[in-house]
Amino acid sequence: MSLSRQEVIKVVNRYIGVSGGYLGDFTYNSHADFYPEYCDLDIDPYAYPGTTRERFIEILSTQSAHDQAKILRGVLDRFDDNAEHPNRSRLRPELEGWIARLEGAAVVGVDTPKQTRAVVVRALADADELIRTNGATSAVDRIHTALHGHVLALCEAVGIEVDRETTMTKALKLLRQSHPALAASGPRGDDVARVFGAMATVLDSLNPLRNNASVAHPNEELLNEPEAHLAINAARTVFAFLDAKLGATS
Structure with missing residues:
Protein backbone atom coordinates (compact mmCIF):
# COMPACT_ATOMS: atom_id res chain seq x y z
CA MET A 1 0.00 0.00 0.00
CA SER A 2 1.41 3.37 -1.03
CA LEU A 3 1.91 6.31 1.31
CA SER A 4 -1.22 8.20 2.26
CA ARG A 5 -1.47 11.95 1.85
CA GLN A 6 -1.24 12.29 5.63
CA GLU A 7 1.97 10.24 5.72
CA VAL A 8 3.56 12.31 2.95
CA ILE A 9 2.77 15.56 4.77
CA LYS A 10 4.14 14.09 8.00
CA VAL A 11 7.45 13.34 6.30
CA VAL A 12 7.62 16.88 4.97
CA ASN A 13 6.44 18.93 7.92
CA ARG A 14 7.49 16.87 10.90
CA TYR A 15 10.52 14.84 9.82
CA ILE A 16 12.34 16.99 7.24
CA GLY A 17 10.86 20.24 8.51
CA VAL A 18 9.74 23.41 6.79
CA SER A 19 10.97 26.86 7.79
CA GLY A 20 10.36 30.13 6.00
CA GLY A 21 8.94 28.21 3.08
CA TYR A 22 12.10 26.12 2.69
CA LEU A 23 12.11 22.31 2.88
CA GLY A 24 14.87 21.39 5.31
CA ASP A 25 18.16 22.74 3.98
CA PHE A 26 17.36 21.85 0.38
CA THR A 27 18.33 24.23 -2.38
CA TYR A 28 17.01 23.73 -5.89
CA ASN A 29 20.29 22.10 -6.86
CA SER A 30 20.68 19.89 -3.77
CA HIS A 31 17.08 18.75 -4.18
CA ALA A 32 17.83 17.74 -7.75
CA ASP A 33 20.95 15.86 -6.60
CA PHE A 34 19.05 14.13 -3.79
CA TYR A 35 17.27 11.54 -5.94
CA PRO A 36 20.25 10.05 -7.81
CA GLU A 37 22.65 10.45 -4.86
CA TYR A 38 20.53 9.17 -1.98
CA CYS A 39 17.67 7.25 -3.62
CA ASP A 40 19.23 5.72 -6.76
CA LEU A 41 16.37 7.23 -8.77
CA ASP A 42 16.43 9.20 -12.02
CA ILE A 43 13.97 11.93 -11.09
CA ASP A 44 14.19 15.52 -12.31
CA PRO A 45 12.39 17.84 -9.85
CA TYR A 46 12.69 20.69 -12.38
CA ALA A 47 10.02 18.87 -14.39
CA TYR A 48 7.52 19.63 -11.60
CA PRO A 49 6.04 23.07 -10.92
CA GLY A 50 6.17 24.97 -7.65
CA THR A 51 8.51 25.36 -4.70
CA THR A 52 10.93 22.68 -3.51
CA ARG A 53 8.39 21.63 -0.89
CA GLU A 54 5.60 21.38 -3.48
CA ARG A 55 7.84 19.47 -5.88
CA PHE A 56 8.94 17.01 -3.16
CA ILE A 57 5.34 16.37 -2.12
CA GLU A 58 4.26 15.76 -5.71
CA ILE A 59 7.21 13.46 -6.42
CA LEU A 60 6.82 11.41 -3.24
CA SER A 61 3.03 11.16 -3.71
CA THR A 62 3.16 9.90 -7.29
CA GLN A 63 5.92 7.27 -7.19
CA SER A 64 5.37 3.53 -6.94
CA ALA A 65 5.44 2.00 -3.47
CA HIS A 66 8.90 0.58 -4.15
CA ASP A 67 10.27 3.97 -5.20
CA GLN A 68 8.54 5.69 -2.28
CA ALA A 69 10.51 3.35 -0.02
CA LYS A 70 13.71 4.39 -1.78
CA ILE A 71 12.91 8.06 -1.22
CA LEU A 72 12.14 7.47 2.46
CA ARG A 73 15.45 5.64 2.86
CA GLY A 74 17.11 8.60 1.19
CA VAL A 75 15.38 10.97 3.60
CA LEU A 76 16.62 8.96 6.60
CA ASP A 77 20.14 8.99 5.18
CA ARG A 78 20.12 12.66 4.12
CA PHE A 79 18.53 14.13 7.25
CA ASP A 80 20.31 12.76 10.31
CA ASP A 81 18.99 13.00 13.85
CA ASN A 82 20.32 16.02 15.72
CA ALA A 83 19.47 18.26 18.63
CA GLU A 84 17.90 20.87 16.35
CA HIS A 85 15.34 18.34 15.11
CA PRO A 86 14.19 16.21 18.10
CA ASN A 87 11.19 14.92 16.11
CA ARG A 88 13.47 12.88 13.88
CA SER A 89 14.58 10.41 16.55
CA ARG A 90 10.97 9.88 17.59
CA LEU A 91 9.61 9.56 14.06
CA ARG A 92 12.41 7.43 12.60
CA PRO A 93 10.88 4.06 13.69
CA GLU A 94 7.59 5.10 12.13
CA LEU A 95 9.25 5.89 8.80
CA GLU A 96 11.13 2.58 8.98
CA GLY A 97 7.79 0.85 9.44
CA TRP A 98 6.41 2.56 6.36
CA ILE A 99 9.47 1.46 4.40
CA ALA A 100 8.91 -2.17 5.42
CA ARG A 101 5.28 -1.90 4.33
CA LEU A 102 6.16 -0.27 1.01
CA GLU A 103 8.82 -2.85 0.26
CA GLY A 104 6.25 -5.55 0.70
CA ALA A 105 7.57 -7.29 3.80
CA ALA A 106 5.28 -10.29 3.88
CA VAL A 107 3.01 -10.82 6.85
CA VAL A 108 1.04 -14.04 7.25
CA GLY A 109 -2.65 -13.22 7.18
CA VAL A 110 -4.88 -14.15 10.12
CA ASP A 111 -8.66 -13.87 10.26
CA THR A 112 -10.14 -12.79 13.57
CA PRO A 113 -11.48 -15.98 15.21
CA LYS A 114 -15.19 -16.03 15.95
CA GLN A 115 -14.75 -17.73 19.33
CA THR A 116 -11.99 -16.34 21.47
CA ARG A 117 -11.28 -13.81 24.20
Missing part, protein backbone atom coordinates in the same frame (compact mmCIF):
# COMPACT_ATOMS: atom_id res chain seq x y z
CA ALA A 118 -12.01 -10.14 23.67
CA VAL A 119 -8.36 -9.34 24.40
CA VAL A 120 -7.34 -11.50 21.42
CA VAL A 121 -9.52 -9.54 19.01
CA ARG A 122 -8.17 -6.27 20.39
CA ALA A 123 -4.54 -7.43 20.30
CA LEU A 124 -4.83 -8.63 16.68
CA ALA A 125 -6.30 -5.29 15.63
CA ASP A 126 -3.57 -3.45 17.50
CA ALA A 127 -0.89 -5.59 15.85
CA ASP A 128 -2.23 -4.88 12.36
CA GLU A 129 -2.32 -1.15 13.04
CA LEU A 130 1.16 -1.10 14.56
CA ILE A 131 2.63 -3.04 11.64
CA ARG A 132 1.03 -0.55 9.26
CA THR A 133 2.08 2.62 11.08
CA ASN A 134 5.19 1.81 13.15
CA GLY A 135 6.55 -1.43 11.72
CA ALA A 136 6.74 -5.02 12.87
CA THR A 137 9.02 -4.30 15.83
CA SER A 138 6.22 -2.45 17.59
CA ALA A 139 3.77 -5.32 17.06
CA VAL A 140 5.71 -8.27 18.55
CA ASP A 141 4.18 -7.78 21.99
CA ARG A 142 0.62 -7.58 20.61
CA ILE A 143 0.88 -10.71 18.47
CA HIS A 144 2.34 -12.59 21.45
CA THR A 145 -0.61 -11.48 23.59
CA ALA A 146 -3.09 -12.46 20.86
CA LEU A 147 -1.71 -15.98 20.40
CA HIS A 148 -1.31 -16.59 24.13
CA GLY A 149 -4.88 -15.49 24.81
CA HIS A 150 -6.27 -17.54 21.94
CA VAL A 151 -4.49 -20.74 23.02
CA LEU A 152 -5.84 -20.27 26.54
CA ALA A 153 -9.34 -19.76 25.11
CA LEU A 154 -9.05 -22.93 23.02
CA CYS A 155 -7.97 -24.88 26.10
CA GLU A 156 -10.89 -23.60 28.13
CA ALA A 157 -13.34 -24.46 25.33
CA VAL A 158 -12.51 -28.18 25.64
CA GLY A 159 -12.21 -28.25 29.43
CA ILE A 160 -8.43 -28.09 29.81
CA GLU A 161 -7.60 -26.35 33.08
CA VAL A 162 -5.51 -23.23 32.52
CA ASP A 163 -5.23 -19.85 34.19
CA ARG A 164 -3.53 -16.52 33.55
CA GLU A 165 -0.25 -17.94 34.86
CA THR A 166 -0.20 -20.75 32.29
CA THR A 167 2.47 -19.93 29.73
CA MET A 168 1.71 -20.04 26.01
CA THR A 169 4.16 -22.92 25.55
CA LYS A 170 2.55 -25.03 28.28
CA ALA A 171 -0.99 -24.25 27.11
CA LEU A 172 -0.13 -25.18 23.54
CA LYS A 173 1.43 -28.45 24.70
CA LEU A 174 -1.70 -29.32 26.71
CA LEU A 175 -3.86 -28.51 23.70
CA ARG A 176 -1.77 -30.67 21.38
CA GLN A 177 -1.91 -33.59 23.81
CA SER A 178 -5.63 -33.36 24.56
CA HIS A 179 -7.52 -32.11 21.52
CA PRO A 180 -8.48 -34.92 19.10
CA ALA A 181 -8.46 -32.58 16.11
CA LEU A 182 -4.71 -32.08 16.61
CA ALA A 183 -3.89 -35.78 16.67
CA ALA A 184 -1.62 -37.04 13.89
CA SER A 185 -3.86 -38.12 11.00
CA GLY A 186 -4.22 -37.83 7.25
CA PRO A 187 -1.43 -38.02 4.68
CA ARG A 188 1.99 -37.83 6.36
CA GLY A 189 0.28 -37.16 9.67
CA ASP A 190 3.39 -37.91 11.70
CA ASP A 191 5.44 -35.50 9.59
CA VAL A 192 2.82 -32.78 9.99
CA ALA A 193 2.82 -33.39 13.75
CA ARG A 194 6.61 -32.97 13.81
CA VAL A 195 6.34 -29.69 11.90
CA PHE A 196 3.74 -28.43 14.36
CA GLY A 197 5.87 -29.57 17.27
CA ALA A 198 8.84 -27.73 15.83
CA MET A 199 6.73 -24.59 15.44
CA ALA A 200 5.74 -24.89 19.09
CA THR A 201 9.43 -24.98 19.99
CA VAL A 202 9.97 -21.86 17.88
CA LEU A 203 7.17 -20.11 19.75
CA ASP A 204 8.96 -20.84 23.02
CA SER A 205 11.56 -18.31 21.84
CA LEU A 206 8.86 -15.65 21.48
CA ASN A 207 8.75 -15.26 25.25
CA PRO A 208 12.33 -13.95 25.69
CA LEU A 209 12.02 -11.92 22.47
CA ARG A 210 8.85 -10.31 23.75
CA ASN A 211 10.28 -9.70 27.22
CA ASN A 212 13.77 -8.55 26.25
CA ALA A 213 13.60 -7.10 22.73
CA SER A 214 10.14 -5.65 22.22
CA VAL A 215 8.25 -2.59 23.41
CA ALA A 216 6.49 -4.68 26.07
CA HIS A 217 9.15 -3.37 28.46
CA PRO A 218 11.58 -0.42 28.37
CA ASN A 219 14.27 -2.47 26.65
CA GLU A 220 17.36 -0.66 25.43
CA GLU A 221 17.67 -2.87 22.34
CA LEU A 222 14.75 -3.83 20.09
CA LEU A 223 14.37 -6.38 17.32
CA ASN A 224 15.18 -5.17 13.84
CA GLU A 225 12.33 -5.22 11.33
CA PRO A 226 13.29 -8.50 9.53
CA GLU A 227 13.66 -10.38 12.84
CA ALA A 228 10.39 -8.89 14.10
CA HIS A 229 8.63 -10.07 10.94
CA LEU A 230 10.08 -13.55 11.50
CA ALA A 231 8.69 -13.66 15.05
CA ILE A 232 5.29 -12.30 14.01
CA ASN A 233 4.95 -14.64 11.04
CA ALA A 234 5.87 -17.66 13.19
CA ALA A 235 3.12 -16.75 15.64
CA ARG A 236 0.61 -16.01 12.90
CA THR A 237 1.33 -19.33 11.16
CA VAL A 238 0.46 -21.26 14.30
CA PHE A 239 -2.53 -18.99 14.88
CA ALA A 240 -3.88 -19.65 11.39
CA PHE A 241 -3.29 -23.42 11.69
CA LEU A 242 -5.09 -23.64 15.03
CA ASP A 243 -8.01 -21.63 13.75
CA ALA A 244 -8.25 -23.78 10.61
CA LYS A 245 -8.21 -27.00 12.65
CA LEU A 246 -10.23 -25.95 15.67
CA GLY A 247 -12.21 -22.89 14.65
CA ALA A 248 -15.34 -24.85 13.86
CA THR A 249 -15.07 -27.14 16.87
CA SER A 250 -14.02 -24.83 19.70
Whole structure:
Protein backbone atom coordinates (compact mmCIF):
# COMPACT_ATOMS: atom_id res chain seq x y z
CA MET A 1 0.00 0.00 0.00
CA SER A 2 1.41 3.37 -1.03
CA LEU A 3 1.91 6.31 1.31
CA SER A 4 -1.22 8.20 2.26
CA ARG A 5 -1.47 11.95 1.85
CA GLN A 6 -1.24 12.29 5.63
CA GLU A 7 1.97 10.24 5.72
CA VAL A 8 3.56 12.31 2.95
CA ILE A 9 2.77 15.56 4.77
CA LYS A 10 4.14 14.09 8.00
CA VAL A 11 7.45 13.34 6.30
CA VAL A 12 7.62 16.88 4.97
CA ASN A 13 6.44 18.93 7.92
CA ARG A 14 7.49 16.87 10.90
CA TYR A 15 10.52 14.84 9.82
CA ILE A 16 12.34 16.99 7.24
CA GLY A 17 10.86 20.24 8.51
CA VAL A 18 9.74 23.41 6.79
CA SER A 19 10.97 26.86 7.79
CA GLY A 20 10.36 30.13 6.00
CA GLY A 21 8.94 28.21 3.08
CA TYR A 22 12.10 26.12 2.69
CA LEU A 23 12.11 22.31 2.88
CA GLY A 24 14.87 21.39 5.31
CA ASP A 25 18.16 22.74 3.98
CA PHE A 26 17.36 21.85 0.38
CA THR A 27 18.33 24.23 -2.38
CA TYR A 28 17.01 23.73 -5.89
CA ASN A 29 20.29 22.10 -6.86
CA SER A 30 20.68 19.89 -3.77
CA HIS A 31 17.08 18.75 -4.18
CA ALA A 32 17.83 17.74 -7.75
CA ASP A 33 20.95 15.86 -6.60
CA PHE A 34 19.05 14.13 -3.79
CA TYR A 35 17.27 11.54 -5.94
CA PRO A 36 20.25 10.05 -7.81
CA GLU A 37 22.65 10.45 -4.86
CA TYR A 38 20.53 9.17 -1.98
CA CYS A 39 17.67 7.25 -3.62
CA ASP A 40 19.23 5.72 -6.76
CA LEU A 41 16.37 7.23 -8.77
CA ASP A 42 16.43 9.20 -12.02
CA ILE A 43 13.97 11.93 -11.09
CA ASP A 44 14.19 15.52 -12.31
CA PRO A 45 12.39 17.84 -9.85
CA TYR A 46 12.69 20.69 -12.38
CA ALA A 47 10.02 18.87 -14.39
CA TYR A 48 7.52 19.63 -11.60
CA PRO A 49 6.04 23.07 -10.92
CA GLY A 50 6.17 24.97 -7.65
CA THR A 51 8.51 25.36 -4.70
CA THR A 52 10.93 22.68 -3.51
CA ARG A 53 8.39 21.63 -0.89
CA GLU A 54 5.60 21.38 -3.48
CA ARG A 55 7.84 19.47 -5.88
CA PHE A 56 8.94 17.01 -3.16
CA ILE A 57 5.34 16.37 -2.12
CA GLU A 58 4.26 15.76 -5.71
CA ILE A 59 7.21 13.46 -6.42
CA LEU A 60 6.82 11.41 -3.24
CA SER A 61 3.03 11.16 -3.71
CA THR A 62 3.16 9.90 -7.29
CA GLN A 63 5.92 7.27 -7.19
CA SER A 64 5.37 3.53 -6.94
CA ALA A 65 5.44 2.00 -3.47
CA HIS A 66 8.90 0.58 -4.15
CA ASP A 67 10.27 3.97 -5.20
CA GLN A 68 8.54 5.69 -2.28
CA ALA A 69 10.51 3.35 -0.02
CA LYS A 70 13.71 4.39 -1.78
CA ILE A 71 12.91 8.06 -1.22
CA LEU A 72 12.14 7.47 2.46
CA ARG A 73 15.45 5.64 2.86
CA GLY A 74 17.11 8.60 1.19
CA VAL A 75 15.38 10.97 3.60
CA LEU A 76 16.62 8.96 6.60
CA ASP A 77 20.14 8.99 5.18
CA ARG A 78 20.12 12.66 4.12
CA PHE A 79 18.53 14.13 7.25
CA ASP A 80 20.31 12.76 10.31
CA ASP A 81 18.99 13.00 13.85
CA ASN A 82 20.32 16.02 15.72
CA ALA A 83 19.47 18.26 18.63
CA GLU A 84 17.90 20.87 16.35
CA HIS A 85 15.34 18.34 15.11
CA PRO A 86 14.19 16.21 18.10
CA ASN A 87 11.19 14.92 16.11
CA ARG A 88 13.47 12.88 13.88
CA SER A 89 14.58 10.41 16.55
CA ARG A 90 10.97 9.88 17.59
CA LEU A 91 9.61 9.56 14.06
CA ARG A 92 12.41 7.43 12.60
CA PRO A 93 10.88 4.06 13.69
CA GLU A 94 7.59 5.10 12.13
CA LEU A 95 9.25 5.89 8.80
CA GLU A 96 11.13 2.58 8.98
CA GLY A 97 7.79 0.85 9.44
CA TRP A 98 6.41 2.56 6.36
CA ILE A 99 9.47 1.46 4.40
CA ALA A 100 8.91 -2.17 5.42
CA ARG A 101 5.28 -1.90 4.33
CA LEU A 102 6.16 -0.27 1.01
CA GLU A 103 8.82 -2.85 0.26
CA GLY A 104 6.25 -5.55 0.70
CA ALA A 105 7.57 -7.29 3.80
CA ALA A 106 5.28 -10.29 3.88
CA VAL A 107 3.01 -10.82 6.85
CA VAL A 108 1.04 -14.04 7.25
CA GLY A 109 -2.65 -13.22 7.18
CA VAL A 110 -4.88 -14.15 10.12
CA ASP A 111 -8.66 -13.87 10.26
CA THR A 112 -10.14 -12.79 13.57
CA PRO A 113 -11.48 -15.98 15.21
CA LYS A 114 -15.19 -16.03 15.95
CA GLN A 115 -14.75 -17.73 19.33
CA THR A 116 -11.99 -16.34 21.47
CA ARG A 117 -11.28 -13.81 24.20
CA ALA A 118 -12.01 -10.14 23.67
CA VAL A 119 -8.36 -9.34 24.40
CA VAL A 120 -7.34 -11.50 21.42
CA VAL A 121 -9.52 -9.54 19.01
CA ARG A 122 -8.17 -6.27 20.39
CA ALA A 123 -4.54 -7.43 20.30
CA LEU A 124 -4.83 -8.63 16.68
CA ALA A 125 -6.30 -5.29 15.63
CA ASP A 126 -3.57 -3.45 17.50
CA ALA A 127 -0.89 -5.59 15.85
CA ASP A 128 -2.23 -4.88 12.36
CA GLU A 129 -2.32 -1.15 13.04
CA LEU A 130 1.16 -1.10 14.56
CA ILE A 131 2.63 -3.04 11.64
CA ARG A 132 1.03 -0.55 9.26
CA THR A 133 2.08 2.62 11.08
CA ASN A 134 5.19 1.81 13.15
CA GLY A 135 6.55 -1.43 11.72
CA ALA A 136 6.74 -5.02 12.87
CA THR A 137 9.02 -4.30 15.83
CA SER A 138 6.22 -2.45 17.59
CA ALA A 139 3.77 -5.32 17.06
CA VAL A 140 5.71 -8.27 18.55
CA ASP A 141 4.18 -7.78 21.99
CA ARG A 142 0.62 -7.58 20.61
CA ILE A 143 0.88 -10.71 18.47
CA HIS A 144 2.34 -12.59 21.45
CA THR A 145 -0.61 -11.48 23.59
CA ALA A 146 -3.09 -12.46 20.86
CA LEU A 147 -1.71 -15.98 20.40
CA HIS A 148 -1.31 -16.59 24.13
CA GLY A 149 -4.88 -15.49 24.81
CA HIS A 150 -6.27 -17.54 21.94
CA VAL A 151 -4.49 -20.74 23.02
CA LEU A 152 -5.84 -20.27 26.54
CA ALA A 153 -9.34 -19.76 25.11
CA LEU A 154 -9.05 -22.93 23.02
CA CYS A 155 -7.97 -24.88 26.10
CA GLU A 156 -10.89 -23.60 28.13
CA ALA A 157 -13.34 -24.46 25.33
CA VAL A 158 -12.51 -28.18 25.64
CA GLY A 159 -12.21 -28.25 29.43
CA ILE A 160 -8.43 -28.09 29.81
CA GLU A 161 -7.60 -26.35 33.08
CA VAL A 162 -5.51 -23.23 32.52
CA ASP A 163 -5.23 -19.85 34.19
CA ARG A 164 -3.53 -16.52 33.55
CA GLU A 165 -0.25 -17.94 34.86
CA THR A 166 -0.20 -20.75 32.29
CA THR A 167 2.47 -19.93 29.73
CA MET A 168 1.71 -20.04 26.01
CA THR A 169 4.16 -22.92 25.55
CA LYS A 170 2.55 -25.03 28.28
CA ALA A 171 -0.99 -24.25 27.11
CA LEU A 172 -0.13 -25.18 23.54
CA LYS A 173 1.43 -28.45 24.70
CA LEU A 174 -1.70 -29.32 26.71
CA LEU A 175 -3.86 -28.51 23.70
CA ARG A 176 -1.77 -30.67 21.38
CA GLN A 177 -1.91 -33.59 23.81
CA SER A 178 -5.63 -33.36 24.56
CA HIS A 179 -7.52 -32.11 21.52
CA PRO A 180 -8.48 -34.92 19.10
CA ALA A 181 -8.46 -32.58 16.11
CA LEU A 182 -4.71 -32.08 16.61
CA ALA A 183 -3.89 -35.78 16.67
CA ALA A 184 -1.62 -37.04 13.89
CA SER A 185 -3.86 -38.12 11.00
CA GLY A 186 -4.22 -37.83 7.25
CA PRO A 187 -1.43 -38.02 4.68
CA ARG A 188 1.99 -37.83 6.36
CA GLY A 189 0.28 -37.16 9.67
CA ASP A 190 3.39 -37.91 11.70
CA ASP A 191 5.44 -35.50 9.59
CA VAL A 192 2.82 -32.78 9.99
CA ALA A 193 2.82 -33.39 13.75
CA ARG A 194 6.61 -32.97 13.81
CA VAL A 195 6.34 -29.69 11.90
CA PHE A 196 3.74 -28.43 14.36
CA GLY A 197 5.87 -29.57 17.27
CA ALA A 198 8.84 -27.73 15.83
CA MET A 199 6.73 -24.59 15.44
CA ALA A 200 5.74 -24.89 19.09
CA THR A 201 9.43 -24.98 19.99
CA VAL A 202 9.97 -21.86 17.88
CA LEU A 203 7.17 -20.11 19.75
CA ASP A 204 8.96 -20.84 23.02
CA SER A 205 11.56 -18.31 21.84
CA LEU A 206 8.86 -15.65 21.48
CA ASN A 207 8.75 -15.26 25.25
CA PRO A 208 12.33 -13.95 25.69
CA LEU A 209 12.02 -11.92 22.47
CA ARG A 210 8.85 -10.31 23.75
CA ASN A 211 10.28 -9.70 27.22
CA ASN A 212 13.77 -8.55 26.25
CA ALA A 213 13.60 -7.10 22.73
CA SER A 214 10.14 -5.65 22.22
CA VAL A 215 8.25 -2.59 23.41
CA ALA A 216 6.49 -4.68 26.07
CA HIS A 217 9.15 -3.37 28.46
CA PRO A 218 11.58 -0.42 28.37
CA ASN A 219 14.27 -2.47 26.65
CA GLU A 220 17.36 -0.66 25.43
CA GLU A 221 17.67 -2.87 22.34
CA LEU A 222 14.75 -3.83 20.09
CA LEU A 223 14.37 -6.38 17.32
CA ASN A 224 15.18 -5.17 13.84
CA GLU A 225 12.33 -5.22 11.33
CA PRO A 226 13.29 -8.50 9.53
CA GLU A 227 13.66 -10.38 12.84
CA ALA A 228 10.39 -8.89 14.10
CA HIS A 229 8.63 -10.07 10.94
CA LEU A 230 10.08 -13.55 11.50
CA ALA A 231 8.69 -13.66 15.05
CA ILE A 232 5.29 -12.30 14.01
CA ASN A 233 4.95 -14.64 11.04
CA ALA A 234 5.87 -17.66 13.19
CA ALA A 235 3.12 -16.75 15.64
CA ARG A 236 0.61 -16.01 12.90
CA THR A 237 1.33 -19.33 11.16
CA VAL A 238 0.46 -21.26 14.30
CA PHE A 239 -2.53 -18.99 14.88
CA ALA A 240 -3.88 -19.65 11.39
CA PHE A 241 -3.29 -23.42 11.69
CA LEU A 242 -5.09 -23.64 15.03
CA ASP A 243 -8.01 -21.63 13.75
CA ALA A 244 -8.25 -23.78 10.61
CA LYS A 245 -8.21 -27.00 12.65
CA LEU A 246 -10.23 -25.95 15.67
CA GLY A 247 -12.21 -22.89 14.65
CA ALA A 248 -15.34 -24.85 13.86
CA THR A 249 -15.07 -27.14 16.87
CA SER A 250 -14.02 -24.83 19.70
